[in-house]
Amino acid sequence: MSSMEKRQAAGLPKYARIRQMNCGGYDRKRVHxxxxxxxxxxxGFVHEDRPMVIPMAYARIGDKIYIHGASTTRIIKDNSVGVPASLAVTLVDGLVVARSAFHHSMNYRCAIVHGTARLVEDSQEQIDALAAITDHLLPGRWDECREMMPKEHKATGVLVLxxxxxxxxxxxxxxxxxQEDLGTDIWAGVIPMVNALGQPLPAPDVPEGTPVPASVPAARQKLG
Incomplete structure (x- = not known):
């Protein structure tokens, strides 16, 4: 039995092949x-026979990824029946500066996912997905917000991949x-890059003294 067949028999996702294994892998835990x-x-998806790529907020629940947008947008309404789609998430950890421009690079971590995207029809699954997307950005924020109104649910479409x-x-x-460039007086090394949250800036109409919600320090803790 091949490794792909073993994964399928075990109920695991099928993984795409990587040509250069020195930078790639198939570890599902690392993907998550x-x-x-x-x-x-x-x-990424195909619209009217043309490839499209759109940046979107998302959340993972198990082996499903949820994205959302206005129910009238093409990525939502044109992919409702179930279509092939892919997405990539990249974390840049640093700029790699070499002595030659040819060898400049980045330190990064990237997850590439392929699957079938379909519209979420079940109302509870939609609510759970929207809560997960909200809490993915600011942990605990969903419970800090007022309850969504029916018109907001109607205006929002959720796709599951x-x-x-x-x-x-x-x-x-x-x-x-x-080898011949080593030891020369051209600077080389790594410039680390980090994600950080700045000081929260309240909206002008927020009453003075309103505390910053707990989801903000929770998001800072998530970033490390």
């Missing part, structure tokens, strides 16, 4: 870690320079 740490997924194939690409470490 990257998806859970990211904020923006670039979602079943993870059928997934892979990761990761780069770590310093520059890989040519």
């Amino acid at each position: 870690e990257i998806l859970d740490a990211g904020f923006v997924a670039h979602c 079943d993870i059928e194939h997934a892979s990761i690409k990761i780069r770590t470490g310093g520059p890989v320079d040519d």
Whole structure:
């Protein structure tokens, strides 16, 4: 039995093939870690025979990824019946600066997912998905907000992408320079990049003294 057949027999997602394994892998746990740490997924689909890529907020529940948008947008209304789709989430950890422009790179973690996207029809699943997307950005924020109104539910469409194939690409470490360039006086190294939340700025109509909600420090803790 092949590794793909073993995955299918075990009920695991099928994983896409990677040509260069030095930066890639198929570890589902790592896929989930990257998806859970990211904020923006670039979602790809075909519209009128043309490829489209749109950045969207998202959330993962098990082996399903949920995205949402206005019910009238093409990514929602044109993909309601179930269509092939993909998305990628990338976390940039640093700029890799080499002595040659040819060897410049980035340290990053990327999860690439392929599957079938379909419209969420069940009202409770839609609510659970919207809560998950909200809490993915600010943990606990859904319960801090007022309840959604029926017209807001009607105006919102949710797509679920079943993870059928997934892979990761990761780069770590310093520059890989040519041997003859080592020891020269051209600076080389890694410039770390970090995500951070700034000081919350209240809306002008928020009453003075209103405390910052608990979801904000929770989001900071999530970022580490």
